[in-house]
Amino acid sequence: MKVTESTSHYDNLDEMSVQDLLENINKEDHRVPEAVKLVIPTISSLVEEIVPRMELGGRLIYIGAGTSGRLGILDASECPPTYGVPHDWVLGLIAGGDSAIRKAVENAEDDPTQAWVDIQEYGFNSNDTIIGIAASGTTPYVIGGVKKAKLEGLLTGCITCNPDSPLSKEVEHAIEVVVGPEFVTGSTRMKAGTAQKLVLNMISTTVMIKLGRVKGNKMVDMQLSNAKLVDRGTRMIMEATGLDEETAKKFLLSEGSVRKATEYYYKNK
Structure with missing residues (x-):
């Protein structure tokens, strides 16, 4: 059996x-x-x-x-x-x-x-x-x-x-x-x-x-499909860059992902 x-x-x-x-x-x-x-x-x-x-x-x-x-x-x-x-x-x-x-x-x-x-x-x-x-x-x-x-x-x-x-x-x-x-x-x-x-x-x-879809321990490519995930992504960017919440969120929404926002910040720093 x-x-x-x-x-x-x-x-x-x-x-x-x-x-x-x-x-x-x-x-x-x-x-x-x-x-x-x-x-x-x-x-x-x-x-x-x-x-x-x-x-x-x-x-x-x-x-x-x-x-x-x-x-x-x-x-x-x-x-x-x-x-x-x-x-x-x-x-x-x-x-x-x-x-x-x-x-x-x-x-x-x-x-x-x-x-x-x-x-x-x-x-x-x-x-x-x-x-x-x-x-x-x-x-x-x-x-x-x-x-x-x-x-x-x-x-x-x-x-x-x-x-x-x-x-x-x-x-x-x-x-x-x-x-x-x-x-x-x-x-x-x-x-x-x-x-x-x-x-x-x-x-x-x-x-x-x-395949490179995680940076450190963060989901840097996650889709920003709701307010909770936007808040999570904002905190990730703040932690990675030292930016204030308002600026981090602005970068996140303009670039579309934690990865792109962080890369944009360091490229234009």
């Missing part, structure tokens, strides 16, 4: 108090970062290959179904506002298309050819990286997608929570975060989903830092 489908360590959940339920869920959640820690070398080897490919124009593309697909979309959608990168640098594709983000699409994940069709809608080049996300490691949509991508010469990886899964056998970098049985048997939106989210955070953040 798959680890992700194995029976919970807890029983009679419906008879537990609210306090006991919360404490036991939290106890299980503590296992996740330790499981992620064990696979850092594999994550590292994947990122080391992604960065130079993206420097040559490649993109990072996540494919998944259900919760896994939604997590990929979440990670991809946060990259443009956080790092100021084009919307097609990091893409998240889900079985069943965008409508599946909110509502499950029946049988969408069972088609092994559809992921490649979805990828081709965005075009592809030999420097792209495809990462399949599937807690079970058995999702046909994901397996078919990475298998075809690998045949086409793209770099492939996966994030799964079962060891030695069919998905892992089809990729060059298999990240297997084995978190054990779920608190509610088979509910992989819980520990498995948390593990996938942590790994996705690690991959995209490290890639963006290595």
